[in-house]
Each structure stands twice: as structure tokens, then as C-alpha cells.
Amino acid sequence: MTVLISQVKDYVGKEIRIGCWLYNKRSSGKIQFLQLRDGTGFIQGVLVKKEVSEEVWERCSQLTQESSLYVTGVVREDERAPSGYELTLTGLDIIQISEEYPISLKEHGVDFLLDHRHLWIRTPRQNAILKIRSEIIRSIQEYLNENHFTQVDAPILTPTSAEGTTTLFHTRYFDEDAYLTQSGQLYMEAAALALGRVYSFGPTFRAEKSKTRRHLIEFWMIEPEMAFCDNEASMVIQENLVSHVVQSVLNNCSQELKVLNRDTSRLEKVIPPFPRISYDDAISLLKEKGEQIEWGEDFGAPHETVIAESFDKPVFITNYPASIKAFYMKPDPKRPEVVLCADLIAPEGYGEIIGGSQRIDDPELLKARYDEHHLSYEAYQWYMDLRKYGTVPHSGFGLGLERTVAWICGLEHVRETIPFPRLLNRIYP
Ligand code: 4AD
Ligand code: MG
Secondary structure (H helix, E strand, O other), X not given: OOXXXXXXXXXXXXXXXXXXXXXXXEEOOOEEEEEEEOOOOEEEEEEEHHXXXXXXXXXXXXXXXXXXXXXXXXXXXXXXXXXXXEXXXXXXXXXXXXXXXXXXXXXXXXXXHHHOHHHHOOOHHHHHHHHHHHHHHHHHHXXXXXXXXXXXXXXXXXXXXXXXXXXXEEEEEOOEEEEEXXXXXXXXXXXXXXXXXXXXXXXXXXXXXXXXXXOOOEEEEEEEEEEOOXXXXXXXXXXXXXXXXXXXXXXXXXXXXXXXXXXXXXXHOOOOOOOEEEHHHHHHHHHHOOOOOOOOOXXXXXXXXXXXXXXXXXXXXXXXXXXXXXXXXXXXXXXXXXXXXXXXXXOOXXXXXXXXXXXXXXXXXXXXXXXXXXXXXXXXXXXXXXXXXXXOOEEEEEEEHHHHHHHHHOOOOHHHOOOOOOXXXXXXX
């Protein structure tokens, strides 16, 4: 039986066998030091010439970067080792001597790395990012499951748009037109009226012609939806969720954050409550800081960064003008030109990580919105049913997984936050 590198601490002083790849090797003539990885971790294997057969020593000398092998060895505790353990090797069986590996340990250009994404993910930095992504997903589900949410899956192929028609991915559904989903929200509204508190977690698609460090064509979204919940109560859930996620990563991924050189002092401050400012105040703040923007315009990435710089926690911007938001957002009864919504902006320039709102619950008002937004009323008949049969105040939000990963990991670009990024003009590998 083989043991995982992440389990070696339970085998100190014992001889174990692991399946692994050679990450790096150096030799002093009498000792070979092998950096071994198995995906669960890295460990140094030490092979001493005079303690093994000539044959084992020779086999080891042939190993190239990313060769696959089984090793046997005795686990030793070693303070100097990054993992705290080392293997004194006793045997070694080669599975394959790897061909010359394209990704050497030197620096490579981004296009080259993206072309080799299927191999790039083997490197320590990418390993750390994917582990943190997994912990973020795990802790999101933990929080929601503990707070009475039921996970409900939304369809990927849809007949309608949720977030405007300009970024729809068109496809055919036999004889009909169909689109890849932009958001599971409309289906979650149906599910919330069935199950109270629900969330979907799945891939979403935007045919966005933007080539920025925050945009992917295919990204993953967590979309909670709550019946009998207003926008204020939704924001409380959002800040508790985001704080739970950040604290979980700090507690469970300290090694990975170290690999990424993440300054964790900024993350430690992510404790509720988060500051809230209105869109109006955000416009004033931007003007004070010398930005060119007028009431009614949407924020660009640089605006969000300027706003975020005034706070050391994520900040909610509330009550945007209805004209720049989606058709389903509920107008503020006191001021119908703005809607009951909030975007959550991450610190340090990582931009909007959550978009959420209270939904229109009045059937007449909702009906009027289709024309205003150039949407075909027919396609939304089922959605209108939700306002006919026991409509209730309800709210929800969408948390963009990749932007959250970029922020928590401190990454320059979202392309590293997802195993196989779909970017503008790139669908390979
Ligand atoms: O603000 P958005 O468009 O909101 C919705 O889709 C709502 N229907 C969600 C809801 O209320 N259920 O998207 C939500 C989040 C954004 O805040 C952002 O984090 C992320 O999804 N996002 C993207 N991430 C990467 N690449 C893109 N092209 C993204 N577009 C949105
Ligand atoms: Mg948004």
C-alpha cells in the first residue's frame, strides 16, 4: 500500500512507499537529494550511495524532471525541511522516465504557460492556488449548509437571459435558440419559494469582449437566494459568509499562503461588520479624489479600486441607479430611481466580488420592466408565475469564485485562479 505525502507525519520512523513525480534533483556525488511531489505535498528524499545497491543508485541517476516513480524510505522528522519531514530512501522503482519537461524551473512567459496549462498546474505555486480554491469552495458550502441553505442545481442550457442580452453565449437546442447560463438566479428564485433558503454553485458564461485581469468567459458562481429576506438582511449573510471563508483559508491553508507570499495581515482584518456606502456617497468620494464620473454612470475597475482604498475591509456599495442594473432589482420605495442592491468590493484593488439585490416581488412592476430592458415577456412566463402564486419579499446574491480566489491568494490576474481558464480568444487546452 502507498502512503500520501500529506500523511507522512503519521509514519515517523517507519518505512513507507509513495507514488510520486520528481520535481527537482541535486547530487553531491555520494548523496542524491530528490524533491518529490505527489499532489498532496512535497518531500525531500535522500539517497545515500553506500546504503543502497548499485542498481538503485543508477536508476536514480537516470531520473529526469517529472519522471514518475515509486519510492520506499524511512520517514524522519527534520526541522529544516519545509514540510517538517524527510525520507531516507531505501528503494526506487521507475514508472516512466519523463521526456524533457517543457516547464523548467526558470521563468516562462504567460502565453507559454497558458499553452501548457495542463502541465503548469503541477508547479508549487499553482498547486497552492488550486488548494486554496478548493478550501474556499469547501468553506462556502460549510457556511451555507450550517445556515439552513439547501443546494439546488441550476440548468446550464437556458432559453432566457438573466444579466442583459449583450453577453449571451448563443447555441442551438435542437430547433430552438438557447444560451449558456449567465447566472442561476432566476431558477434560485423559484427554488427559494420552494425551499426557503437555497444556493446554486456552478459554471456561468459571459461572452464578454473584455480582456481585463478580472474577467473570464467561463467562471463559477455561488448564488444564494432567500425568501422573506430584504437587502439589508442579505448583506449580513454576505459579510458573515465572506469572513468565514477568509478565516477558514487563514486557518487551513497557512502553508499555501506562504508559498504565494500573501500578506495575511490584510486578510486578518476581514471581520464583520463591513462598511456600507451608498452609490451617491461613492460618487462624491470619487469626485473628491479627482475622478471624472457623473451620477448615473457605472463604476469601472479603477473607480472600484479608488473606493476600496478608503477602507481596510471589503465595502458594500448600495442603492445604484436602476438604469445601470438588471431588470429584476427592486426599486427603493422612497426613491424609485435607485434600487435595493449592493455590490461588495474587495480590498486591495480586486474589484467586485459579489453582486446582489432584493428582487421585484410586484407582478405589475416586473411586467413593465421587460419592455424597458428589451426582453421578450413570453420567455419569462414561468418567472412571472413566482409573482402570481404567493409572492414574497426575497433577496439573493452571486459571489464570483475566481475573483474571490484572486483576492484571497493575492493574484494579479484571474487566469491563475481556475484550473483551465477560458479567456477572450483562448479555448486551449
Ligand atoms: O454582478 P453579477 O453579474 O450578478 C449576477 O449574475 C446576479 N444574477 C447574481 C445573483 O444575484 N444571484 O455577477 C456576480 C459576480 C460578480 O460580482 C463577479 O464577482 C463575478 O460574478 N463575475 C465574474 N467573474 C469573472 N469573470 C466575469 N466575466 C464575471 N462576471 C461576473
Ligand atoms: Mg455585478
